[in-house]
Amino acid sequence: MNLPRWPGAAVVAVLLLLTLGTLAAVLWRADSFSGLGRADWAAVRFTVIQAFVSALLSVGFAIPVARALSRRRFIGRGLLITLLGAPFILPVIVAVFGLLAVFGRNGLLNEALQWLGLSKVSIYGFSGVVLAHVFFNLPLAVRMILQGWLAIPAERFRLAASLGAPVGVLLERPMLRAVLPGAFLSIFLICLTSFAVALTLGGGPKATTVELAIYQAVRLDFALDRAALLAAVQFGLTIVAATVSFWIALPEGFGSGLDREITRWDGQKAWQKIVDFGFITLAVLFLILPLMMVILRGVAGLSDLPSSVWPAIGRSLAVALTSTALCLLASLVLALRGGRAVNVASALPLAASSLVVGTGLFVLVQPWMNPAKAALPVTIVMNALMALPFALRVIEPAVNKAEADYARLSDMLGLKGWARVRIVILPRIRRPFGFGAGLAAALSMGDLGVIALFATEKQQTLPLLMYQLLGSYRNDAAAGAALVLLGLSLALFWLFDRGGRVDADA
Amino acid sequence: MLTLDALEITQGDFRLGADMSFEAGQVTALIGPSGAGKSTLLSVVNGFFRQTSGRVLWQGKAIDDLQPDERPVATLFQDNNLFPHLTIAQNVGLALGPKLSFGSDPRVAEMLSAVGLTGMEGRKPARLSGGQQSRAALARVLLMDRPIVLLDEPFSALGPGLRTEMLDLVRSKLLTPDRCILLVTHDPDDARRSSDTVALIDDSEVAPPVPTEELFANPPERLKTYLGI
Amino acid sequence: MFRLTSGCWQCWLRCESEPVEPEPVKTGGGKVIRYALGPHPFGAWSKIMKNYLYHVAGLCLVATGAMADTPVLNVYTYDGFDSDWGPGPQIEAAFEETCACDLQWVAAGDGAAVLSRLRLEGDNTDADVVLGLDTNLVAAARETGLFAATDVSAEYDLPVAWEDDTFVPFDWGYFAFVANKDVEAPADFRELADSDLKIIIEDPRSSTPGLGLLMWVKAAYGDEAADIWADLADNIVTVTPGWSEAYGLFLDGESDAVLSYTTSPAYHVIAEEDDSKTSWSFAEGNYMQVEVAAKVASTDTPELADQFLAFLVTDAAQSIIPTTNWMFPAVTPETGLPEGFGDLTQPTEALLLSAEDAAAAAAPAIEEWRDALAQ
Missing domain, CATH: 3.40.50.300 (P-loop containing nucleotide triphosphate hydrolases)
Incomplete structure (x- = not known):
């Protein structure tokens, strides 16, 4: 494509600086060195186990749901698929409160059980951690797997039907083999850095994750060496997991074209329809009910919102849009460059401990400028970084496809470099680009960023305002802020996603 | 030769x-x-x-x-000879250089009329029949003049x-x-x-x-x- | 990812302070151990950059004129202190009326985050005053050598005597389990452990109230603390990263009681006209938290910093504290406490470990706690 190689190299360098570089900076500032203790290793063990189980269950449940969505058509299917993405972009505490409104001691489930004369169940503990992680990541898994299903050409289903061949063995199993490792890996990595979910629902110190151990090391003990070591363990786990997964199968992209419906000739028996709709209903209840509770609580709190919610919204939107632009630019550059090194580098943010990144950035930034002034720029960069793995996974396959289809024509016409990107690539990847933008915008909308250390001077973003409200007894107003946050995140997602589709040529 | x-x-x-x-x-x-x-x-x-x-x-x-x-050399490939997101005129105009504005060059219209596609300049490939799409691609090869x-x-x-x-x-x-x-x-x-x-x-x-x-x-x-x- | 980062924010509120035995806290004076931070790796550069920025800034200030001569006081504090409904804005306005200066809050996470930040900045810090450390952090703070002594003092209305030449207390509270009034209150930790009551507590590793609770049990039970924790295990619904989550879950009905402050019910009475909440006084005493402020040694405006610390313990500042920070003022204003504070549960005894004892007890206590609850 005759693109210069430096932009890709520069983005990879920035990625490495922000992930491994910040870790090195933290280590550099450490003034003592000791190894990891027994408790640290217990945290590593728990973290890996819960991440593994969470990923396994998310993917396992996602398979029948995705299959059902791929072969059934019903009114509101498109809307449902959009809404299914909501938990993924929800700030963690909002989601936890929503989940507890359904599964908590006082939640809908227990009220129903009580009404039926059954004894209450408690979700706190390992099961609660896994439940919450499945809630967050099931939508991601469904999307990735659904994408795999929709990528099977309709003709193959027709062929299979005409031969009376088993669709599962012939078409679905190879597809799943290609898609599942990638889906599993993504979710495993996301759960690896879990902190608040694991702690709040974990029920006690048994549920100590590596991220909490890092937190303790930095905040309580100021043991920067231990924090850096723990962060290095997280990166190590990521690299092992990524290698294993790449070795089993190359991850597929996910995201675009999910509103496509494929006419299927199999699975039309009545019991299959019942099973499919059963799974769809289950997924809807599981994912949408907590959201509904968030909305119900929030509506009541809207009137309690302080007027500072407006500047907070403005700031959050500005942060979200800027980091989206940054994230897309970086993703595009990386996707155009391609290669396995890029893939590994782009998985690193998933495993980065935000506290270590924040501390490292602080150490790097502070000599040059007042960290308070850097708070918003740093938030923007961090949000872009954290959304990058997701945006890249959407955009890269699309870029590859555009190149596979049109590289020769473009080469013959002398379309090179930036002109090639502008005239050929960008228009070809509009849909996934829009989807990636929506994802990045929504993710950074709900992200608190790593500004804990970058003291702010009246610069709250919406999530920060929500936490401040929650931290000063104003739970109703906090619920209102959570609703505004949810609404804005979904609206941004919808707008970008839509923008990519309108007038897009097949 | x-x-x-x-x-x-x-x-x-x-x-x-x-x-x-x-x-x-x-x-x-x-x-x-x-x-x-x-x-x-x-x-x-x-x-x-x-x-x-x-x-x-x-x-x-x-x-x-x-x-x-x-x-x-100019080539007509087996498929993907036209960019689906560009108009016919833009597609043909790319023969003159990597700029979409070449689509309005008078030579583009000339070539399109030579292959019988007068008036189709503003259409995108999806709105053309298979034969018309082939003609449009041919018009570009004509314009490339290799x-x-x-x-x-x-x-x-x-x-x-x-x-x-x-x-x-x-x-x-x-x-x-x-x-x-x-x-x-x-x-x-x-x-x-x-x-x-x-x-x-x-x-x-x-x-x-x-x-x-x-x-x-x-x-x-x-x-x-x-x-x- | 967003959801993974949130931890930093959840704990910040409600900084607590430190324990001291019922007898007078002995702080102050003594040993100032210079914290072993080397020179900052970018020290030299940072000086150059600062000079450069100073000149650039200087140009701007000349251009804007008016502000040029106003001295600036940078006060690092925790996030909730400077929120719209926290004490920050009012205290800033009141102080600026008297000082002909510009007070700028720099809010970072919770008390522990503020101290971490100061340690990272070392002598290069812009901070003139740090406000919002609690007694559990005082020993570590002292050890950094980053704070300077002050001669500010006052007639403190603390349940314990306070003598310290560096750390100035500005408010305090008792830790307590907050519950609905219709729940029968246990008399002490043993009775709580024997009951079927469900409680939510904060994690001592990420939250100051959580650490306060640990010190409480330690101060009350000493070597038996581990047994108490083992007995409490089945009462604990869950352990949250910070006060906000714990209190939020409690309000949502996830537990009968939550670790908070005796002052918490006052918020519900005053702000929400809801008197259904109360807090439990325990027979072994309730542990205290004292929040302190201190002057940073490297400040370029030591007089102004002292002036601010002195202002902090005057009526003007102290009368703002109760209904904004929902803590007891360190010096009761002449006008007394707001209505609603009078009816609060009065603990039978105030527990507080000295800063040094608390610092020494923290690590083994956390290990003990973890082992007892991880069974």
Whole structure:
């Protein structure tokens, strides 16, 4: 494509600086060195186990749901698929409160059980951690797997039907083999850095994750060496997991074209329809009910919102849009460059401990400028970084496809470099680009960023305002802020996603 | 004159040799069974595949080290000849350079009218029939005005009637005394009808082109086998 | 990812302070151990950059004129202190009326985050005053050598005597389990452990109230603390990263009681006219938290910093504290406490470990706690 190689190299360098570089900076500032203790290793063990189980269950449940969505058509299917993405972009505490409104001691489930004369169940503990992680990541898994299903050409289903061949063995199993490792890996990595979910629902110190151990090391003990070591363990786990997964199968992209419906000739028996709709209903209840509770609580709190919610919204939107632009630019550059090194580098943010990144950035930034002034720029960069793995996974396959289809024509016409990107690539990847933008915008909308250390001077973003409200007894107003946050995140997602589709040529 | 000088092409187990010249002012059909390497041979000429040894020369000058867009070659591929997100005019205009604004160049309209697409400038490919899409692609090749034109079964998705029409259009509009056209086809009728000479590809060798009438009047064994006679 | 980062924010509120035995806290004076931070790796550069920025800034200030001569006081504090409804804005306005200066809050997470930040900045810090450390952090703070002594003092209305030449207390509270009034209150930790009551507590590793609870049990039970924790295990619904989550879950009905402050019910009475909440006084005493402020040694405006610390313990500042920070003022204003504070549960005894004892007890206590609850 005759693109210069430096932009890709520069983005990879920035990625490495922000992930491994910040870790090195933290280590550099450490003034003592000791190894990891027994408790640290217990945290590593728990973290890996819960991440593994969470990923396994998310993917396992996602398979029948995705299959059902791929072969059934019903009114509101498109809307449902959009809404299914909501938990993924929800700030963690909002989601936890929503989940507890359904599964908590006082939640809908227990009220129903009580009404039926059954004894209450408690979700706190390992099961609660896994439940919450499945809630967050099931939508991601469904999307990735659904994408795999929709990528099977309709003709193959027709062929299979005409031969009376088993669709599962012939078409679905190879597809799943290609898609599942990638889906599993993504979710495993996301759960690896879990902190608040694991702690709040974990029920006690048994549920100590590596991220909490890092937190303790930095905040309580100021043991920067231990924090850096723990962060290095997280990166190590990521690299092992990524290698294993790449070795089993190359991850597929996910995201675009999910509103496509494929006419299927199999699975039309009545019991299959019942099973499919059963799974769809289950997924809807599981994912949408907590959201509904968030909305119900929030509506009541809207009137309690302080007027500072407006500047907070403005700031959050500005942060979200800027980091989206940054994230897309970086993703595009990386996707155009391609290669396995890029893939590994782009998985690193998933495993980065935000506290270590924040501390490292602080150490790097502070000599040059007042960290308070850097708070918003740093938030923007961090949000872009954290959304990058997701945006890249959407955009890269699309870029590859555009190149596979049109590289020769473009080469013959002398379309090179930036002109090639502008005239050929960008228009070809509009849909996934829009989807990636929506994802990045929504993710950074709900992200608190790593500004804990970058003291702010009246610069709250919406999530920060929500936490401040929650931290000063104003739970109703906090619920209102959570609703505004949810609404804005979904609206941004919808707008970008839509923008990519309108007038897009097949 | 396009010369393939002791060309050796290998790709895994596949091997193809060619040593011959194609005269300007003629359409040469390349025919042979699938997998014989017809398209691969074109890829070596238009610069997408590098031969193992030997040279490709145009008018006595080697073109092997030139990028695809620098070669005196225009190609119509089997598919994806038009960008679906651009209008017909923009697609054709790209022949003049990597700018969409060339779509409004008067020469674009001229070429479109030459292939019978007057008034279709603003349409996107999806709103054109298969035959019209082929014409639009042909208009771009006309506008590129390169001395070597490679046709890699570009009309194979069209019905027989349309295909004939397109091949006639190629001969009437594209064939000039100083242009050399290579047509890959698996249909002997296309070759018989539209080409001046035919080069058979089989057994890892490209046979030198033979005048079409002569070949079909007195088919060698290889052609007989291929034709099933 | 967003959801993974949130931890930093959840704990910040409610900084607590430190324990001291019922007898007078002995702080102050004594040993100032210079914290072993080397020179900052970018020290030299940072000086150059600062000079450069100073000149650039200087130009701007000349251009804007008016502000040029106003001295600036940078006060690092925790996030909730400077929120719209926290004490920050009012205290800033009141102080600026008297000082002809510009007070700028720099809010970072919670008390522990503020101290971490100061340690990272070392002598290069812009901070003139740090406000919002609690007694559990005082020993570590002292050890950094980053704070300077001050001669500010006052007639503190603390349940314990306070003598310290560096750390100035500005408010305090008792830790307590907050519950609905219709729940029968246990008399002490043992009774709580024997009951079926469900409680939510904060994690001592990420939250100051959580650490306060640990010190509470330690101060009350000493070597038996581990047994108490083992007995409490089945009462604990869950352990949250910070006060906000714990209190939020409690309000949502996830537990009968939550670790908070005796002052928490006052918020519900005053702000929501809801008197259904109460807090439990335990027979072994309730542990205290004292929040302190201190002057940073490297400040370039030591007089102004002292002036601010002195202002902090005047009526003007102290009368703002109760209904904004929902803590007891360190010096009761002449006008008394707001209505609603009078009816609060009065603990029988105030527990507080000295800063040094608390610092020494923290690590083994956390290990003990973890082992007892991880069974």
